[in-house]
Amino acid sequence: MAIRVGVVTFPGSLDDRDALRAIRIAGAEPVPLWHGEKWLSDVAAVVLPGGFSYGDYLRAGAIARFSPAMESIIDGARQGMPVLGICNGFQVLCEAHLLPGALIRNDHRKFVCRDQRLRIENADTLWTSGYQQGQEIVIPLKNGEGGYVADENTLNELESEGRVVARYLQDNPNGSYRDIAGISNAEGNVVGLMPHPEHAVEDLTGPAGHGTDGLPFFTSILQKLVGI
Amino acid sequence: MANYNVDTVKDAKKNPKLEQPYAELGLADNEYARIREILGRRPTSSELAMYSVMWSEHCSYKSSKVHLRQFGDKVPAQAKDVLLVGMGENAGVVDVGEGYAVTFKIESHNHPSFVEPHQGAATGVGGIVRDILTMGARPVAVMDSLRFGPANAADTARVLPGVVAGVGGYGNCLGLPNIGGEVVFDPTYLGNPLVNALCVGVLKKDEIKLAKAEGPGSKVVLFGARTGGDGIGGASVLASATFEAEGERKRPAVQVGDPFAEKVLIECCLEIFAADLVTGIQDLGAAGLSCATTELAAAGTGGMSVDLDRAPLRDETLVPEEILMSESQERMMAVVTPENLGAFMDVCKKWDVTATVIGEVNNSGRLTMRWHGDKIVDVPPRTLAHEGPVYQRPISRPYDQDALNGEHGNGLPRPNTGEKLRATALRLMASPNLADKSWITDQYDRYVLGNTVLAQPEDSGMIRVSENSNLGLALATDGNGRYTRLDPYTGAQLALAEAYRNVATTGAKPLAVTNCLNFGSPEDPAVMWQFSEAVRGLADGCQQLGIPVTGGNVSFYNQTGTSPILPTPVIGVLGLIADVHQRTPIAFNHDGDHLFLLGD
Amino acid sequence: MTRVVVDVVMKPEILDPQGQAILGALGRLGIEGVNSVRQGKHFELDVDDNLDDETLTRLADTLLANPVIEDFTIRR
Amino acid sequence: MTRVVVDVVMKPEILDPQGQAILGALGRLGIEGVNSVRQGKHFELDVDDNLDDETLTRLADTLLANPVIEDFTIRR
Numbered sequence: 001m002a003i004r005v006g007v008v009t010f011p012g013s014l015d016d017r018d019a020l021r022a023i024r025i026a027g028a029e030p031v032p033l034w035h036g037e038k039w040l041s042d043v044a045a046v047v048l049p050g051g052f053s054y055g056d057y058l059r060a061g062a063i064a065r066f067s068p069a070m071e072s073i074i075d076g077a078r079q080g081m082p083v084l085g086i087c088n089g090f091q092v093l094c095e096a097h098l099l100p101g102a103l104i105r106n107d108h109r110k111f112v113c114r115d116q117r118l119r120i121e122n123a124d125t126l127w128t129s130g131y132q133q134g135q136e137i138v139i140p141l142k143n144g145e146g147g148y149v150a151d152e153n154t155l156n157e158l159e160s161e162g163r164v165v166a167r168y169l170q171d172n173p174n175g176s177y178r179d180i181a182g183i184s185n186a187e188g189n190v191v192g193l194m195p196h197p198e199h200a201v202e203d204l205t206g207p208a209g210h211g212t213d214g215l216p217f218f219t220s221i222l223q224k225l226v227g228i
Numbered sequence: 229m230a231n232y233n234v235d236t237v238k239d240a241k242k243n244p245k246l247e248q249p250y251a252e253l254g255l256a257d258n259e260y261a262r263i264r265e266i267l268g269r270r271p272t273s274s275e276l277a278m279y280s281v282m283w284s285e286h287c288s289y290k291s292s293k294v295h296l297r298q299f300g301d302k303v304p305a306q307a308k309d310v311l312l313v314g315m316g317e318n319a320g321v322v323d324v325g326e327g328y329a330v331t332f333k334i335e336s337h338n339h340p341s342f343v344e345p346h347q348g349a350a351t352g353v354g355g356i357v358r359d360i361l362t363m364g365a366r367p368v369a370v371m372d373s374l375r376f377g378p379a380n381a382a383d384t385a386r387v388l389p390g391v392v393a394g395v396g397g398y399g400n401c402l403g404l405p406n407i408g409g410e411v412v413f414d415p416t417y418l419g420n421p422l423v424n425a426l427c428v429g430v431l432k433k434d435e436i437k438l439a440k441a442e443g444p445g446s447k448v449v450l451f452g453a454r455t456g457g458d459g460i461g462g463a464s465v466l467a468s469a470t471f472e473a474e475g476e477r478k479r480p481a482v483q484v485g486d487p488f489a490e491k492v493l494i495e496c497c498l499e500i501f502a503a504d505l506v507t508g509i510q511d512l513g514a515a516g517l518s519c520a521t522t523e524l525a526a527a528g529t530g531g532m533s534v535d536l537d538r539a540p541l542r543d544e545t546l547v548p549e550e551i552l553m554s555e556s557q558e559r560m561m562a563v564v565t566p567e568n569l570g571a572f573m574d575v576c577k578k579w580d581v582t583a584t585v586i587g588e589v590n591n592s593g594r595l596t597m598r599w600h601g602d603k604i605v606d607v608p609p610r611t612l613a614h615e616g617p618v619y620q621r622p623i624s625r626p627y628d629q630d631a632l633n634g635e636h637g638n639g640l641p642r643p644n645t646g647e648k649l650r651a652t653a654l655r656l657m658a659s660p661n662l663a664d665k666s667w668i669t670d671q672y673d674r675y676v677l678g679n680t681v682l683a684q685p686e687d688s689g690m691i692r693v694s695e696n697s698n699l700g701l702a703l704a705t706d707g708n709g710r711y712t713r714l715d716p717y718t719g720a721q722l723a724l725a726e727a728y729r730n731v732a733t734t735g736a737k738p739l740a741v742t743n744c745l746n747f748g749s750p751e752d753p754a755v756m757w758q759f760s761e762a763v764r765g766l767a768d769g770c771q772q773l774g775i776p777v778t779g780g781n782v783s784f785y786n787q788t789g790t791s792p793i794l795p796t797p798v799i800g801v802l803g804l805i806a807d808v809h810q811r812t813p814i815a816f817n818h819d820g821d822h823l824f825l826l827g828d
Numbered sequence: 829m830t831r832v833v834v835d836v837v838m839k840p841e842i843l844d845p846q847g848q849a850i851l852g853a854l855g856r857l858g859i860e861g862v863n864s865v866r867q868g869k870h871f872e873l874d875v876d877d878n879l880d881d882e883t884l885t886r887l888a889d890t891l892l893a894n895p896v897i898e899d900f901t902i903r904r
Numbered sequence: 905m906t907r908v909v910v911d912v913v914m915k916p917e918i919l920d921p922q923g924q925a926i927l928g929a930l931g932r933l934g935i936e937g938v939n940s941v942r943q944g945k946h947f948e949l950d951v952d953d954n955l956d957d958e959t960l961t962r963l964a965d966t967l968l969a970n971p972v973i974e975d976f977t978i979r980r
């Protein structure tokens with residue numbers, strides 16, 4: 001039986017279909033979840049997709065955090081359920097305090113869309129075990145509020161505990177502190193990532209020459225879940 | 229509100245001589261006389277508001293209609309087969325095979341983008357996306373064709389960043405990839421930038437929706453955003469006055485968009501379409517409720533009654549005339565049978581979209597509206613939607629056309645040393661019109677939806693129709709105001725040919741054409757000559773190439789003072805590729821490949 | 829040095845989607861008794877004591893607010 | 905009904921790109937004498953007279969501001 005991985009659609013989610021596709025290509029069963037439902041349909045893991053949620057006029061993710069689906073996801077995550085938040089999903093995870101810090105407006109104040117080079121800094125999380133430690137990948141980045149910020153203590157803690165999952169290489173695209181592109185919680189089951197691995201799962205539509213660099217995010221989790 | 233005197237049909241009969249401000253609303257003496265003749269009395273002020281917006285240049289195409297007919301008349305025989313819906317509907321629809329159909333259209337939002345660049349451009353994208361949605365299609369990509377004054381002009385610094393942020397922001401919130409466009413700088417556009425937005429949508433061939441109110445007893449539902457005071461009078465203001473003539477007394481033509489509301493509206497509509505819950509649907513764009521009610525009624529059984537006071541308002545002080553003219557964004561109108569109404573409302577509730585029954589279809593042949601019980605509108609809807617005035621405007625070749633064409637570049641100095649050649653090449657490359665555009669396109673999301681095969685900097689954008697198919701669409705837009713000024717007939721054809729080539733070079737076969745015709749005042753015979761020549765050129769060109777024009781948009785009154793902009797037809801070509809894996813990207817991909825130059 | 833505060837809000841006739849979204853979230857938070865919310869911008873400037881009102885107004889009018897759709901207030 | 909104003913500003917140690925950009929633009933506008941600019945959010949709420957301070961604080965603390973990066977003030 002295929003592993004069921006859910007993707008939550010909030011009002012305003014944009015990359016939900018892409019995340020579902022990535023899960024399918026990785027070999028799992030994609031399960032659409034609705035923000036207004038507490039019931040998570042027996043999924044083994046959840047992806048919070050990119051886009052917007054409830055307009056994000058206040059702060060990205062600020063309102064989504066209070067949705068019925070998120071209540072269950074917050075409970076699940078605390079009990080070890082794997083959760084990946086991409087872009088807006090990362091913002092939701094920070095607002096929900098499942099991850100430390102926050103994401104603010106890009107330092108150049110513009111939306112940016114580009115093929116971004118990253119280094120996987122921690123290949124031990126549930127979502128990154130399919131990569132080599134230190135592996136360099138290129139996946140699309142597209143955000144207006146992608147600047148990762150946190151106080152010095154938090155940043156030091158993240159680094160010393162190996163919880164910086166991915167870092168921007170070459171140009172820092174949004175002013176993120178210490179070039180942080182993604183982080184995990186202490187247990188490693190919750191990961192937030194600003195760039196979009198779900199847009200790099202097919203040679204046809206992914207970044208030229210790096211079309212499938214994002215796929216291991218979705219296969220890693222399957223290996224772990226099957227392995228358990 | 230309490231002491232506002234509503235002008236009812238009864239009042240119009242009782243007080244037939246009342247002076248009415250028709251001229252201020254942009255109606256000519258003969259047009260006003262014709263309204264009185266149609267109604268057999270003076271119009272109520274609500275009716276006057278409706279006629280003024282529906283008979284504006286922007287909505288009625290009164291100056292362009294006689295020319296645009298050529299697009300239909302000259303449709304090549306072989307093209308008729310692919311055309312599922314032709315010009316006249318919200319957007320044309322073409323058959324692309326495998327059971328899929330595609331709808332696409334380009335539209336201008338020039339004047340609003342000059343007044344408030346960010347919101348103007350944003351709502352331009354919002355409007356064209358709703359047009360595509362209205363056909364029953366899922367919008368799948370957008371493109372933008374932009375013209376600004378010189379790159380180093382102060383006003384360009386005001387307009388350009390706002391426009392780019394508006395186009396990018398609105399499209400981004402809707403989750404639509406931006407797959408291409410143009411940016412051109414020329415002094416002619418300094419006081420009159422052009423913002424043309426294109427949207428393409430995909431649907432199943434048998435799921436096309438049309439704007440018609442059929443079946444007496446069916447309910448008329450207004451859904452989406454509440455109606456506010458934005459853009460009141462905008463429809464006629466933007467098309468009937470020059471930028472400078474915009475007076476204080478007119479309401480601001482600024483509409484503020486809420487792309488998040490539109491995203492939710494799109495998903496809500498698509499769910500409604502999938503469950504087959506509407507018999508007719510129309511978006512509310514320019515002329516808002518006036519346009520939606522009259523067009524739906526005119527295309528269907530022929531009659532409709534509306535309780536206008538039921539329209540949910542954002543601003544409770546609005547009077548009926550203003551509600552009828554409001555251009556508030558993110559609204560739609562649907563015709564729903566009584567059996568389907570419950571299910572329709574449930575979908576709206578799921579998406580948290582406000583939906584209100586405001587009227588009913590009947591077979592009276594009249595569109596009537598009441599305001600708290602009093603009848604304020606009683607009109608034959610076709611007279612607003614289809615039987616507006618049509619003008620054969622005077623045409624005359626510009627007095628300076630010969631002199632202009634007599635100029636040739638032979639006297640200009642040419643680079644005659646390696647050094648000079650190098651300097652010229654560098655200057656060209658660094659010129660704003662030729663330089664790399666990624667400083668703009670990096671602000672647009674090209675990845676979302678996961679079907680983008682080609683985007684910036686390719687010659688045309690290309691998307692996969694669906695992840696279950698290898699079928700692809702290619703799209704390019706082109707236009708050149710300078711060529712068109714020199715020779716409008718050939719200039720339009722050059723733009724067509726360029727877009728056609730851009731599509732062909734990616735490996736796709738061109739299939740259909742859309743166009744946005746940006747010109748000066750139609751009341752200027754020289755402009756009208758440019759316009760008629762350009763249309764004739766485009767229609768002839770399409771006939772020769774064997775592809776149909778499926779729709780488009782005319783934007784007149786693009787001028788600063790009395791100086792018109794360079795005539796700027798922007799042409800969009802849609803192409804089809806059977807297998808997207810066979811696409812030809814712009815880059816040289818393999819060492820040792822041969823290079824060929826085709827043509828003379 | 830003086831602290832000046834400039835608050836910028838959408839003109840009342842202009843759509844304010846922000847406020848609507850927040851109002852909707854309050855219900856989910858279980859907070860009652862809030863009837864309307866409008867969201868605007870808040871600027872805190874540190875300025876030289878002798879900066880005159882006229883300059884401040886020009887600053888607000890051209891840079892901090894978009895007078896086409898927004899109103900502003902200045903507090904010293 | 906009472907008008908309540910909540911102002912939210914970034915904590916001083918967090919980068920404020922908008923404020924920085926405005927400061928940069930001032931030079932171009934020829935405005936001198938402004939030494940620092942910080943941009944925050946301004947909320948105007950219409951609330952029932954009996955809405956207590958505690959609820960208001962909870963509203964500001966959980967929804968209007970993100971205490972990880974922002975501070976807020978409430979004015980009745």
Ligand SMILES: Nc1ncnc2c1ncn2[C@@H]1O[C@H](COP(=O)(O)OP(=O)(O)O)[C@@H](O)[C@H]1O
Pocket residue numbers: 371372373374406407408409410411661662663665668669672683684685686687688689
């Ligand atoms: N306003 C725009 N929006 C989106 N894409 C644009 C825009 N302007 C230019 N582009 C894209 O940038 C690339 C280069 O544009 P351009 O320099 O006009 O190319 P060309 O001269 O070959 O048509 C093309 O892929 C084009 O689609």
